[in-house]
Amino acid sequence: MAGKWKALADRLEREINEGVHPPGAPLPQILDQVAAGAGSKATVSRAYQELEAKGLVTSRRGHGTVVRDRSRVRVPLNRYERVLSPGGARGPWETATADQGLDGRMEVATPAAETLEAPADIARLLGLDPGTEAVRRRRRAMIGSDVIALQDAWYPLDVAQAAGLDRPDKITGGVLGALIGAGLVPAEADEYVTAEEPTPQQAAQLAIGTRVAVLVVDRVTRDRSGRAIELVRVTGAADRLQLVYSPLPLRIRTPRSPRSQPPTGQ
Incomplete structure (x- = not known):
């Protein structure tokens, strides 16, 4: 059975994908999430680790946990x-x-x-x-x-x-x-x-x-x-x-129509 950390990670992933937390934006500090009732410090930390493993966020020194830019x-x-x-x-x-x-x-x-x-x-x-x-x-x-x-x-x-x-x-x-x-x-x-x-x-x-x-x-x-x-x-x-890989040249040999065939010898 998934724990509270999984539910929190799923919610944050959904919010990231919907643009609630845009690329470059920091997620709330772990202690702020705890104070808001998201769970214990261990729960929030585990949820953030899950988001980082999936490439949704990255941890930056001095910036906390930041939403990663995934534009191609x-x-x-x-x-x-x-x-x-x-x-x-x-x-x-x-x-x-x-x-x-x-x-x-x-x-x-x-x-x-x-x-x-x-x-x-x-x-x-x-x-x-x-x-x-x-x-x-x-x-x-x-x-x-x-x-x-x-x-x-x-x-x-x-x-x-x-x-x-x-x-x-x-x-x-x-x-x-x-x-x-x-x-x-x-x-x-x-x-x-x-x-x-x-x-x-x-x-x-x-x-x-x-x-x-x-x-x-x-x-x-x-x-x-x-x-x-x-x-x-x-x-x-x-x-x-x-x-x-575009555009790619396609070398296709098409069969000649019967009318274009040269006449055969007698």
Whole structure:
């Protein structure tokens, strides 16, 4: 039988979904809920924990329990096509979010680049032998102060060194310009999308509950010879990202009508 905490959690979830508590608004303090007759401190705390696990609220130091913004960001498949010119002021994330009137930006980690032994799945996607060293560059896709997605970009060591991507600071002119400047011209890319449970670290970084799935998008870019020169892994909250694959060209071969067939020989 569900306890009082479940009834309180259900009521608050309903109020959040109906807009009574909008995104960014703090829920009443636990002691205020107790004083209002919502239950004991343990009851209210358990209800708030349930809401946080479901990704409805997040706990912020100095702000208490705040309703989480779950509005979706459209991420189009062709987000790279419009920015494939080196030295541009905006990258794919900034361009896609600006089109939606959102203040999107990329925040570079410190250090931005590290030389590491590539994990087995990364090595496989890059076509590297197990245990091979590669360069990882880390960034975070932001909207305002919210972290929407984590981005890890991996490069074969010789590619990173040739393009200067192994430096632990931001790349002036962008990664694309650095690759092209080194003669490593992107020619094609594949994307693989999966849904997974977040690790505790991912849940903490994305400020999501433990029951909110994450979308993992692996984008492998190859040069003209077919060699993988970059793997970008984007991990974001599934309830904040909408991957849009539109429009997609459809190559359909239609049978020719009998009248259009050439006459057969006698």
